[in-house]
Amino acid sequence: MSGSVYKNLDMFSRLRGDKAAERVQLVTTMWGKVKDENLAESRVLQLENFWKPILDAGARHERFYDDFDSASEIGKALYTQFRRVLHEQKETIKRLQEEAIAQKDPELMKQLEAELRRLEAELQKTEDDMNKPKIPFGRLARFFSKKPPSVSPPLGRSSSTQNSCSSTA
Known part of the structure; x- marks a missing residue:
């Protein structure tokens, strides 16, 4: 974890006090894209170790599964x-x-x-x-x-023009 992130968490704690930690949710993202569960869990353990002071003060860690x-x-x-x-x-x-x-x-x-x-x-x-x-x-x-949204062609170009342009590139 970079020093600036640590400084930001430390400053937050000093400005708001430990009581404010009860109102904090630390949300990790990209859980819907995890391919190696062991690697992901290892990373979570690192983060939770780093966040330990704020978690111990009442903050919660949540996972966003996309x-x-x-x-x-x-x-x-x-x-x-x-x-x-x-x-x-x-x-x-x-x-x-x-x-x-x-x-x-x-x-x-x-x-x-x-x-x-x-x-x-x-x-x-x-x-x-x-x-x-x-x-x-x-x-x-x-x-x-999970489905990607349909992509509309740029303004002024039809989908057939866009396909012919992309196939020549």
Whole structure:
């Protein structure tokens, strides 16, 4: 592993603290193209050894198998984690609100209520975004399927022109 990667992980840990590691997923790719399972597992062991401090602090290693199901599982895990973090934030704000009521601090109450509304709006926006993908499902399915997408000829060239040009090259 290069020194710059190590420095980046170390800086991340120092900036965000060990608690942030629980929110990290280290995703390795190309698992759908593995030909030598032993070599791949050996590489994973090297990576996990290198990532040991952040894994021990709560980060998770996930494998992306170059398909829709794998992407969906990783996305669901991230979404679940996001919802958990927002829930924790909302619970903290509710506890602070109770304390503000006990202290009879109306200004603090207003600020906390505004923050709670902001968090709820953020959660709703995320749920809306999750339910409305930016990329049409058919395009996603083709991207994650094993079949290569059909290639259309460049603009201004028909497929017969393209075939004759490529056969002469």
